Amino acid sequence: MSVIYLDNNATTKVDPLVLEAMLPFLTEYYGNPSSMHTFGGQVGKEVKQAREQVAALLGAEATEIVFTSCGTEGNNTAIRSALAVQPNKNHIVTTEVEHAAILSQCKLLESQGYKVTYLSVNNQGQLDLDELEASLTGGTALVSIMYANNETGVIFPIEQIGHIVKEKGAIFHVDAVQAAGKIPLNMKNSTVDLLTISGHKLHAPKGLGALYVRKGVRFRPLLVGGHQERGRRAGTENVPGIVALGKASELALTHLPEVKKEKQLRDRLEKGLLSTIPNSQVNGHLTQRLPNTTNIGFKYIEGEAILLSLDQYGICASSGSACTSGSLEPSHVLRALGLPYSVLHGSIRFSLSRYTTDEEIDRVLTIMPQIVERLRALSPFQSDEESWLQEQEKAVALAKN
Numbered sequence: 001m002s003v004i005y006l007d008n009n010a011t012t013k014v015d016p017l018v019l020e021a022m023l024p025f026l027t028e029y030y031g032n033p034s035s036m037h038t039f040g041g042q043v044g045k046e047v048k049q050a051r052e053q054v055a056a057l058l059g060a061e062a063t064e065i066v067f068t069s070c071g072t073e074g075n076n077t078a079i080r081s082a083l084a085v086q087p088n089k090n091h092i093v094t095t096e097v098e099h100a101a102i103l104s105q106c107k108l109l110e111s112q113g114y115k116v117t118y119l120s121v122n123n124q125g126q127l128d129l130d131e132l133e134a135s136l137t138g139g140t141a142l143v144s145i146m147y148a149n150n151e152t153g154v155i156f157p158i159e160q161i162g163h164i165v166k167e168k169g170a171i172f173h174v175d176a177v178q179a180a181g182k183i184p185l186n187m188k189n190s191t192v193d194l195l196t197i198s199g200h201k202l203h204a205p206k207g208l209g210a211l212y213v214r215k216g217v218r219f220r221p222l223l224v225g226g227h228q229e230r231g232r233r234a235g236t237e238n239v240p241g242i243v244a245l246g247k248a249s250e251l252a253l254t255h256l257p258e259v260k261k262e263k264q265l266r267d268r269l270e271k272g273l274l275s276t277i278p279n280s281q282v283n284g285h286l287t288q289r290l291p292n293t294t295n296i297g298f299k300y301i302e303g304e305a306i307l308l309s310l311d312q313y314g315i316c317a318s319s320g321s322a323c324t325s326g327s328l329e330p331s332h333v334l335r336a337l338g339l340p341y342s343v344l345h346g347s348i349r350f351s352l353s354r355y356t357t358d359e360e361i362d363r364v365l366t367i368m369p370q371i372v373e374r375l376r377a378l379s380p381f382q383s384d385e386e387s388w389l390q391e392q393e394k395a396v397a398l399a400k401n
């Protein structure tokens with residue numbers, strides 16, 4: 001059975017050109033880029049080129065790029081660095097809808113005495129900039145806000161936010177893991193100080209990332225040791241990975257104009273599902289959104305049941321809920337939007353890529369209404385919100401005991 005992969009916000013297929021670019025560095029060119037000899041030096045040149053390719057994607061300078069092992073490392077480094085260079089400040093501002101790579105670090109910092117403000121979002125997943133402004137104090141070391149949300153695709157107005165942050169003199173970090181390659185980014189004349197990207201969301205392999213560090217912004221490395229990355233990230237460089245990230249960034253830039261096609265497919269999928277499936281709704285703002293993502297709530301059924309049914313047809317999507325990990329709590333992002341429980345539990349994210357085809361969308365449009373109809377027929381509640389809720393609450397209470 002062929003797979004229809006609509007889970008590209010989770011991870012992406014490696015572009016064959018990326019694989020081709022990295023392979024020689026896993027075989028014959030195994031030198032250490034820091035070595036004095038020509039054999040190592042030629043590898044160093046490729047690392048330099050990759051740095052320029054990543055910089056081009058971000059509209060940055062090559063010297064502002066630090067290679068990391070993943071988006072999580074970039075995010076952790078940014079937060080820890082901003083605190084380390086401002087030891088007299090102990091406040092962080094972030095949002096309720098960040099990725100765990102930010103939220104878990106913030107929770108840890110709270111347990112170590114730091115103060116964290118988690119900004120709320122409205123029912124379309126948008127921030128209130130007045131709330132942001134009111135949260136900032138002279139003691140705010142860092143504001144860390146994602147460019148675009150991984151679950152809903154909602155995009156935050158980063159430059160507007162940045163102007164507010166800069167007025168208060170805090171460091172501004174942006175998790176752009178989901179934005180890079182999907183919308184244009186330009187760090188030149190930007191208010192962003194630090195920005196994270198991750199390779200595996202960009203058609204490069206997993207376990208690669210980069211942190212943009214604006215020239216002049218004070219920085220403290222997370223990993224200390226050798227002098228690699230000009231002292232900003234110790235550890236012998238993952239040369240094949242860095243070359244892959246460089247190539248993937250170059251390709252992402254050339255494919256950016258084609259994102260329009262992905263958006264058309266996404267819109268067709270969304271409109272088709274909403275028009276054929278009653279009691280369904282899009283979660284998150286309709287236009288301030290990544291072109292490849294749609295998160296749809298199908299009321300009165302379980303997201304996991306939909307995913308399992310889709311899986312039988314080889315269709316990969318995801319739900320934000322953590323049911324599979326033994327918790328019945330639905331996604332923290334959708335909860336932050338204040339959606340009713342009947343929507344929260346039946347929400348599915350479809351995320352497309354440049355490899356998504358018209359035929360694949362047609363197939364999902366044929367299959368999804370059948371799945372939802374079948375599951376709803378099995379559900380004793382169908383459109384009875386009250387009893388459905390009671391049943392859910394019982395299940396949650398049972399799971400907690």
Ligand SMILES: Cc1ncc(COP(=O)(O)O)c(C=O)c1O
Pocket residue numbers: 009010069070071072073075099101146148149150175177178198199200207208209
């Ligand atoms: C918004 C966001 N930030 C950070 C990450 C973490 O990136 P990585 O998997 O490379 O550590 C992800 C990946 O799911 C993400 O979606």
Ligand code: FES
Pocket residue numbers: 302303304319321323328329330344345346
């Ligand atoms: S989606 Fe599984 S309990 Fe709600």
